[in-house]
Amino acid sequence: MELHNYGIVPRDSLPKSNRTSQTSLGLVSTISFPVIVSTADAMLKSSGVTLVGFEKIGSGHCTAIVRGATAEVRIAVQAGIEHAKREGQLLSSLVIPRPFPNLEVIFPIGSHLLDDLRHPSRSRHSSQALGLLETRGFPAIVGAADAMLKSADVELTGYETIGDGLCTVIIRGRVAEVAMALQVGMAEARRIGELIAVTVVTRPLEDLERCLPLASCLIEEEPQPLLLPIQVKELEKELIELPELGRLRLPGREE
CATH class of the missing domain: 3.30.70.1710 (BMC (bacterial microcompartment) domain)
Structure with missing residues (x-):
């Protein structure tokens, strides 16, 4: 089988x-x-x-x-x-x-x-910080994200849902900016719904950032190679009709 x-x-097929x-x-x-x-x-x-x-x-x-x-x-x-x-x-x-x-x-x-x-070498530290804010309910996370973006110089990079109504929004920026944004986001989340958890990750490793959700609008599309046709259809050559050699009048030759 x-x-x-x-x-x-199969166990026996493995060396x-x-x-x-x-x-x-x-x-x-x-x-x-x-x-x-x-x-x-x-x-x-x-x-x-x-x-x-x-x-x-x-x-x-x-x-x-x-x-x-x-x-x-x-x-x-x-x-x-x-x-x-x-x-x-x-x-x-x-x-x-x-x-x-x-x-x-x-x-x-x-x-x-x-x-x-x-890339076997250890991943490098990022110079920016990550901020994560989790709420129960989608309106609260959207409102908190909007308030954070308007209050500090941070970038919204993505969000995550893990069931039971729990939603997490992820921002990125300098440590001071991320901390300021989270303070505003926490107040807005409490006003709209239920605040669950808040985390600041300073100098995250690239290894960690690769595993986090990233908004599709932030992903740079790789340039696609130019596709050339494999078969090129050659145009048919037109034949030119030449006069018969016997009828050509050569110089110095009389009829």
Whole structure:
């Protein structure tokens, strides 16, 4: 029976050297998107791990997934646990040493790795800060975003919904501008609806920013190559009728 459909890999078909990965996986789960972003930031800055991404399963449950050497992953997960506990939002955590390849095929824990292989060096810190404000209800998040943009020199980069009515808006700018905008946004969110969480991430790593939602209008389109026709149809050449040589009158020759 073929087991290759739907990403299932037969155990016997895997070489013994490739049956387990050389890296470990670390997962920390919280309620609230701003909290999981700040938790991931703490994990990244505590050790040399790579952020695979965020998994959102509804009802506000969010999980940050990192990978790297086992020792580095354990340090990162512990840092994430401590940060989430301080925020009062920790749900669960897990470290998986040498995950089986079939696990990485099925679950969304293998994405974002091609870029890491192309750029193995540690990602750089951004000179700007990120601000995340979470509300319950869409009108509150739209009103808060409008108030923040009008109060400070910040850029609205995207928003995220994670179920249970929770919406998060993401802004970017200098630390002082982001802090000022969030103060205004918090007041507006409370006026319209329910404020859930607020987070400021100073000097975020590029690794973190790549995993955050980005508005489509801010994504620069890559120039497309000029498509040339593969087959060029040649025009048919017109034939010119020449006079018969025998009828030509040559100079110095009499008829």
